[in-house]
Amino acid sequence: MKKKITPVVLVVVLIFLVICVGILSIFIKKYTPSGKTIDGKTYFQLTGDDEVGLVVNHELEDAKVKIVDGRYYVEDSVVGTYINSRFYWDSQQQVMLYTLPTEEFQITPESTQYVTSSGTQSTDYVILKQIGDSFYLDLEFVKQYTDMDYTVYEDPARVVIRTKWNDLQLVTVQKNSEIRQKGGIKSSIVTKVKKDDTLYLQEEMDNWSKVSTADGYSGYIKKEVLSDPVDDTELHASTAPEYTSISKDYKINLAFHQVTSMDGNATLAQMVADAQGVNTISPTWFSVTDNNGTISSLASADYVKQAHEMGMEVWGLIDNFNSATDNLTFLSSTAARANIIQQLMEQAAAVGMDGINLDFESITEEQAPHYIQFVRELSIACRNQGLVFSIDDPVPTYSRHYDRTEQGIVADYVIIMGYDEHYAGSTEAGSVSSLGFVKAGIEDTLKEVPAQKVINAIPFYTRVWIQPFGAGNLTSEVLGMDGAANYISEHGMDTYWDDEVGQNVASVEAEDGIYTIWVEDEQSIGEKMKLIQENQLAGVAEWKLGFERASVWPVIAQYLQ
Template sequence: MRKKVIPILVALALIILAATVMVVGSLIKKYTPTKDRADLKEYFSLSEEDETAVIIGNELLEAKGLIVDRTVYIDYETVKTYLNSRFYWDSNENLLLYTTPDDVIRADLGSKDYYITKEKVSENYDIFKMDGEKAYVAIDFVQKYTNLEYEYLAEPNRVQITHEWGETAYAEVKKDGSVRLKGGIKSPILTEVKKGSSVFVIEKGEKWAKVHTEDGYIGYIENKKLTGEKTKETSREFTEPVYTSISKDYKINLVWHQVTNQAANNAMLTLLAETKGINTISPTWFSLSNNEGDISNLANTSYVEHAHQIGVEVWGLVDNFKEGVDTYQVLSYTSKREKLTNQLIAAAIEYNLDGINVDFEQLSTEAGEPFIQFIRELSIKCRKNGIILSVDNYVPEAYSNHYNRREQGIVADYVIIMGYDEHFAGSEESGSVASLGFVKRGIENTLKEVPKEKVINAVPFYTRVWKEVTEGDNVTITSEALGMGEAQARLSSNGVTPVWDETTGQYYGEYAKDGATYKVWLEEEKSIEEKMKLITEYELAGVASWKLGLEKSSIWDTIIKYVN
């Protein structure tokens, strides 16, 4: 009996031993860090020999750079988005431009030469080149005009760029360790770090920290391998460009004067005689006349002379309203922009204008970059000739972000908010042209991007009479724009006494006639005063008004209380 038990016990012991070995082995495998290494070319998404990964700050970008003859090239969109938005690539004429406060720097495709205005300068590398449909800019050239440092590292190719300076969080490595692709000991190893080296800490978890190594890897290391987090100040010697602006030592009180022919210029003095406190007038003299950059011109020397005699500055307005003109087709060509700016400056000098007011409306999204480049280039010529540059803008909304108000606020002298057309001809519902909340939001959102001393808010001297006709379930809405006096007369003639509406900051009137309902949100002394209070509250540079001749003469007593 005993002889039979012994083999069974031995078998059981062997089974237990085998199970123990398996359990221990499993535990060892589970808790032993993997020594597998990540495929670095895959990590950096490199597929071509001349490609380089690009790390900016603590971000590994999807976009790749190029290595050509030991020169690092960064694609244009990356340069614009991350490093310096003032670089501009003209894909029509194959030019790379960079605009300073005083000059346009220009380089031709595949050239080692560039021009600062007319002065030729040469480098030992091609300044920018094409690869397929993508433009690439030599980072050494970008660095000339940008506060950045970069380091190129090979095998695999990668360039890391530092362009934000100040306090940086880092930690010292207190024990040799591995930086892994993800947090966890089973994640492949990206690189090793030695005791005493430093890593930049991006974020810290419970057991693992996301770090950026000194040689360009972004991954994870165990917290226990690091000392306490510290900060250090980083900086680089670099002189940022200084954009000087003309700033009047008084509040601007501008009125636009719509001029559609030479004869209309003769009405200026008569119209101004009915105003008070106007110090600036902007006649609608110039328009893009074709897709080549030419302008039509209704300027008048006597007009300017008479305005100056009564102490009023003249800012000639240029618009893009002519039917058939494609603003993008003009602004996206450097030669056409130059033609346009030269004509505007020549006219300003010829007619002794004090300023140029740019009123380009309904720009397509693709026209955004060419537009702001046009403003930069025009600002240089205005700055050199002592001509004020102002730019008209919609109340900020997502659809107009491409107008780049922030850059306008740097390079132009004044940024004007067209604080009206909240509801406009073609709106799907009746409503105010410029309710108080709409105007307030416009000012507040503009001030997020533009200094208050450069912001002028424009008010309307018109309102809309809305006509609503109901037929079954359908409501047809139309409107007509009327001046202040005419709108009030329309209500009076229909027996309506308007009632003050606190929400819109306007008097509201409504009446029925011939099967239609008419609605009017008036602009008059009280509504304009509420808007003027905002201009004072936010300490803006002044007020503009559209347009001369639509106002009641009494409105000027209201305006001058706040600007004079």
């Protein structure tokens, strides 16, 4: 007799089957790629018919291009940030300025013309449109003055712009596939690609790679469907304007000469009597004295003549140290900037200077766009007059916003002020110019400025730091080389060499506190000069004449051979 299947067994079997089906369903769901595709308008974030998506160097930007009368316009701030930073909006005069190597032109909103030094130029379209409270530049006009390519695509509407041509890698798709919004098969599809399509590789991970297409889409694709990356060898003929530079065929050895009165000019021969190898002198002759751009001058033709007879060029220094001025006020005024430049050029011609040294300090991020515009405009004047144009910068750690990349293009030399690591207002004692500080300043600057344009300035001074016992505040006093040596001797300070800072350190504990000096001497200067030589910089500068001793000059000279 056949045994009957009990209801309990049947229930168990059914439960098992349900569980299996559930597990299988979860497995299928987990490993089945998403077929959801992001709509093109959604991907490019388009909300109006007059909007066009914007992709710059394979990155989708939040900003949108506007279509007006069939032409494409990009907001000026977007142009400046992503495409060409040399367009500068003068909010006081309500004009757009653009600087070229030897001239500057102006564009008035809603005009089909722009004014250059050679006259008025005309177009058959409005160059600068005002839309609401913003100003938009015609994209084709921007292209005339920019090393760029752009392509317009439809459905969805987008403009794909390219301004970078180096360090790009390409991959080839090995089989039909999808680019997804994120890495993972459950992420939505951005666009589909076919076998043999070429993509730009942006980032390579373990299983997925971030890529972009030539028509503006970016996302992630399975690494296994891509070929090995190869360098993009496409030849590109640059259309960027050529910025010519003055480059000396010798290493620069520039000494700063602090001149505070006309009588100070008479000290030149005395100050450089022992200065072996100095071929450039920079006297502190000029200062901005009001917000209209008036400058004071201590320039002297006799000084220049004497320097030339001693084989030295003269690069007159202009500073912004006058407390009666406000950097933002005069730098943001096109009239004030032009006034400064005109006076400098007149002074240079009158006394026969060879160059201008720009020493504007404490520039804030708010002031930075106006400062770099002044740098561009001053470079035009110097280039047209054949004057060497050099700029003094703090180390990049303190001044990332100074736009050294632009400085390295428009100026002849960029001088790193490799000192004031610890200064009068510092809350802790330390070196004025430790080796690590100098090294970092050089390395960071070389990321933006070519070595043949970089000069590193070294200090001939140090500080004695006094930390009083009890609740007293830390104080310091500037000492020259001989002054420091005498101070150490008079106070019986113990001295040892510190490899990390590349200096001798002297200290003593007195009744009232601890006295410490990070010494600048022949040995510390030699270590800094080694960095200049190893990095093949354009030369060295020294602050300042009068703080050194004669024995340091041969040390400097041997590293500039």
